[in-house]
Amino acid sequence: MVxxxxxxxVPFRLLLFLxxxxxxxxxxxxxxxxxxxxEELIAEKKYEEAKLDFKNAVLKTAKTETERVIEEIQKIAxxxxxxLPGISSVFVFKDGALFPxxxxxxxxxxxxxxxxxxxxxxxxxxxxxxGKFAESIDYAVKKVDxxxxxxxxxRLNWDSYVLEKMLNDILSYENLSEVxxxxxxxxxxKTKRLxxxxxxxxxxxxxxxxxxxxxxxxxxxxxxxQNNGKTFLTLSNMNLTAKKAIIAEIDSVFYTEAMNRxxxxxxxxxxxxxxxxxxxxxxxxxxxxxxxDSRTIHEESQKRIIILYLMLIFSxxxxxxGVVVVYRGFSRERQLRLMQDNFLSAISHELKTPLTAVEQSxxxxxxxxxxxxxxxxxxxxxxxxxxxxxxxxxxxxxxxxTVMESGKKIFSWESINLSxxxxxxxxxxxxxxxxxxxxxxxxxxxxxxxxxxxxxIYSIVQxxxxxxxxYTAEGYISVKLWAxxxxxxxxxxxxxxxxxxxxxxxxxxxxxxxxxxxxxxTKGAGLGLAIVKRYADAHxxxxxxxxxxxxxxxxxxxxxxxxx
Numbered sequence: 001m002v003x004x005x006x007x008x009x010v011p012f013r014l015l016l017f018l019x020x021x022x023x024x025x026x027x028x029x030x031x032x033x034x035x036x037x038x039e040e041l042i043a044e045k046k047y048e049e050a051k052l053d054f055k056n057a058v059l060k061t062a063k064t065e066t067e068r069v070i071e072e073i074q075k076i077a078x079x080x081x082x083x084l085p086g087i088s089s090v091f092v093f094k095d096g097a098l099f100p101x102x103x104x105x106x107x108x109x110x111x112x113x114x115x116x117x118x119x120x121x122x123x124x125x126x127x128x129x130x131g132k133f134a135e136s137i138d139y140a141v142k143k144v145d146x147x148x149x150x151x152x153x154x155r156l157n158w159d160s161y162v163l164e165k166m167l168n169d170i171l172s173y174e175n176l177s178e179v180x181x182x183x184x185x186x187x188x189x190k191t192k193r194l195x196x197x198x199x200x201x202x203x204x205x206x207x208x209x210x211x212x213x214x215x216x217x218x219x220x221x222x223x224x225x226q227n228n229g230k231t232f233l234t235l236s237n238m239n240l241t242a243k244k245a246i247i248a249e250i251d252s253v254f255y256t257e258a259m260n261r262x263x264x265x266x267x268x269x270x271x272x273x274x275x276x277x278x279x280x281x282x283x284x285x286x287x288x289x290x291x292x293d294s295r296t297i298h299e300e301s302q303k304r305i306i307i308l309y310l311m312l313i314f315s316x317x318x319x320x321x322g323v324v325v326v327y328r329g330f331s332r333e334r335q336l337r338l339m340q341d342n343f344l345s346a347i348s349h350e351l352k353t354p355l356t357a358v359e360q361s362x363x364x365x366x367x368x369x370x371x372x373x374x375x376x377x378x379x380x381x382x383x384x385x386x387x388x389x390x391x392x393x394x395x396x397x398x399x400x401x402t403v404m405e406s407g408k409k410i411f412s413w414e415s416i417n418l419s420x421x422x423x424x425x426x427x428x429x430x431x432x433x434x435x436x437x438x439x440x441x442x443x444x445x446x447x448x449x450x451x452x453x454x455x456x457i458y459s460i461v462q463x464x465x466x467x468x469x470x471y472t473a474e475g476y477i478s479v480k481l482w483a484x485x486x487x488x489x490x491x492x493x494x495x496x497x498x499x500x501x502x503x504x505x506x507x508x509x510x511x512x513x514x515x516x517x518x519x520x521x522t523k524g525a526g527l528g529l530a531i532v533k534r535y536a537d538a539h540x541x542x543x544x545x546x547x548x549x550x551x552x553x554x555x556x557x558x559x560x561x562x563x564x
Contacts, residue, residue, distance in 0.1 A: 047273075054270040055288050061266040062282060065259050070222060070235060073248045086254035089197040093212030093245040102201060103152035121162045124169075133173060137180075140166035144187055151194055153202045160195050167191065200249050204228065208247060215245035224250070224283040231255075231283055256282060411453035411538060418448045418457065418488055418559070422481050425461040433469050439476040440465070448481055448488045450559045456535040461490065463528040464555050468494035472552070486558055493554040499547040508533040508543075532557075 072084045077092045092099050120143055127136035144163055152159070167188040171181060201208060207227045211234060218236040225232050235246040259282045267275065279286030362384070426440050433440050450457070468477045475495030482489055499507060508529050532555075536543050540560055547553035 050270060051273060051290050054267070054273050054275070054290070057266050057269075058263050058275075058288055061262050062259060065262045066222070066282075069233070069250075069255070073233065073235065073246060076248075077246045086251045086258065088249040088251060089193075089200040090249075091197070091201065091208055091212065091247045093216050093247070095243050096213035096216045098209065098212060102198065103150055104154060118158070121165065124166050128169065133175075137170055137173075140170055141184075141187070144191060148187075148190065148194060151198055153198050156195070156198050156202060160199075163191050163195070164188070200230075204230065204232075212245050212247055215247070216243040218245075226283070252283065411456065413451060413453060416450055416452055416454055416457055418450050418490070419444050419446050419481060421454070421458055422461050422479060422490065425458065425465055426479055429462070429465050429469060432466075433477060436469065436472075437474065438469060438472055440469075441476050441478045443478075443480040443482075445482045448483045450488050450539075452539045452559070453535075456538065460532050460535050460557060463532050464490075464492040464557070467528050468492050468496070468553075468555075472496040475552075487560040489556055489558045491554060491556045493552060495552045498549045498551050499545070499553050500549060504545055504547065507545075 069084075069086070073087060073090055076084060076087065076090045124136055124140055124143075127133075127139060144167060147159060147163060167184060170176065170184050171188065176184075204227055211225065211232070215234045215236045220237040222233060222235045225234060231250045231252040233248045233250050235248075237244060263277075267273075274291040276289050276291065277286055278289050422444055423442070426442055426444075430440055465477065465479060472494040473496065478491070478493040480489075480491040480493075533543060536557055542558045544556040544558070545553065546556075
C-alpha cells in the first residue's frame with residue numbers, strides 16, 4: 001500500500017510541475033499578445049506623429065530652399081555674385097524707381113542711333129582689315145564698357161548684335177594674352193547677362209515698373225507672380241534705409257526640379273509614408289497629401305512586432321519542449337524503475353532457486369551418506385553442479401554486460417569458423433529444446449568464416465537460440481547460416497507469441513523484459529539480447545528483427561568481414 005502511494009507521488013509532482021509550466025506559459029502568452037497589441041497601437045500613434053513631423057519637415061525644406069534662392073538673389077542685386085542657375089534677370093527698385101536706371105530714348109532718335117551703331121561696327125571691321133588689331137580691341141572695349149555703364153533698350157537689337165560680334169572676334173585672336181582673354185571673356189558674359197536683362201525689361205516693361213513701385217511700399221516678404229508665361233519672385237523692403245524691392249525672373253522648371261529634389265531628399269527618412277503634393281507647387285498655395293495605406297501604417301514597427309512574435313513563439317516552444325523532455329524523462333525513470341524492480345525480482349528468483357536446490361541436495365546427501373546410499377549422493381551432486389553452473393552463468397552474464405557497458409571489454413580477434421560454432425551451440429541446446437517438445441531445424445552452410453572474438457560470437461549464437469527456445473511453447477526453432485556478397489548471415493526464428501511492435505525498440509536494453517516480472521511465464525535477468533546487441537556492435541554486425549504477434553520472431557545478424 002505504501003509502495004503504491006509512493007508510486008503515485010511522482011506523477012502528482014510531475015502534474016503539479018507541468019501545471020506550473022503551462023500556467024507560466026499561458027501568462028507569458030497573454031503578456032506577449034498584449035505587448036504585440038500595444039505595439040500596434042503605439043505604431044499607429046507613432047505613424048500619426050510621423051505624418052505630422054514629415055509635413056513639418058517638408059514645409060521647412062521648402063522654406064529653406066526658397067530662403068536660399070532669396071539669399072542668392074540678394075547677392076546678385078548687391079553685385080556680390082555674378083549669376084545663379086535658375087535666375088534669368090534681377091531688377092532692383094528703390095523708392096519705386098528702377099535702379100540702376102535704364103535709358104529709354106525717344107522713338108525719333110532710334111533711326112539715327114541704329115545708323116550710328118552700324119558705323120561703329122564698320123569702324124571696328126575696318127581696323128581689323130587694316131591689321132590694326134590692338135586699335136580694334138581698344139575701340140571695341142570702349143564701346144562695350146560705355147554700354148555697360150549706361151544700358152539702353154532703344155537700340156537693343158543693334159547692341160546685341162554689334163557688341164557680341166566685336167567681343168567674339170576679339171576672343172578669336174590667337175595672339176591675345178591670357179589675361180586679356182580672361183578679361184574679355186568676363187566682359188562678354190556680363191554683356192550677355194545685361195542684354196538678357198534688357199530683353200526681359202523690354203518685354204515686361206510696364207509690368208515690372210508697376211510691380212516694382214507697388215512692392216517697394218509693401219511690408220517685408222516675398223511672393224511669386226506670373227506675367228506672359230514667365231514667373232517672377234518679388235522681395236519687398238529688404239533694406240531699412242530705403243523703400244526697396246527686388247524682382248527676379250525665375251526659371252520655373254529649374255526651380256521646381258530643385259525644390260522636388262530637396263523635398264525627396266528630406267522624405268527619405270520617412271520612406272514608408274506615401275505622399276503627393278497638390279496645388280500650385282511651388283509658386284503658390286500648395287499642400288502635402290498623405291495617402292492612407294493600411295500596409296504602411298505598421299511598417300515602421302513591423303520589425304519590432306516580428307521580433308515580439310518570434311520571442312513569443314520561442315517562449316511558447318521552450319515550455320512545450322520542457323514538458324516533453326520532462327515527460328520523456330519521467331517515462332524513462334518509470335521504465336528504469338520497472339526494469340530495476342523486474343531485475344531485482346528476476347535476480348532474486350534466479351539466485352534463490354539454485355541456492356534452494358543446492359541446500360536441499362546438500363541436506364539429502366548428508367542424509368543419504370548416513371544411510372549408506374552412494375547413488376543418491378551422485379544424483380544430488382549432479383544437481384548441485386548444474387545449479388552452481390546456472391548461477392555462475394548468471395553472474396558471468398551480469399559481469400560481461402557490466403564490462404561491455406564500461407568499455408573495458410578486451411576482444412581477442414581471430415578467424416572463426418562460424419559454421420562449427422553454430423553447430424556446437426545447437427547441439428548443446430538440443431537437449432533443452434527436446435525437453436520442451438521443440439525441434440531445432442538447422443540449415444547451416446559449411447565453412448562460413450568471419451573474423452571476431454570467439455567467446456563473443458559464441459555468446460551471440462547461444463543467447464539467440466536460448467531465447468528462441470525459452471519463448472516458444474510449441475513448434476520448432478529454425479537456425480540458418482549462409483554467406484553472400486554482404487557477408488555472413490545468421491538467422492534464428494521461432495514459432496512463439498512474437499514481440500509487439502511497441503516493445504521491439506526496447507528489448508535490446510539491459511535488464512529489460514516484456515511484461516511484468518510477477519506475471520510472465522519465463523524467467524531471466526533480461527540481459528541476453530542486450531549482450532547480443534553489444535557484441536554485434538563491437539563486431540560491426542547488423543541485427544534485423546522481424547516479428548508480429550502470434551507469428552513468432554526472426555532475428556538476423558549480418559556479419560561483415562573484418563580485418564584482424
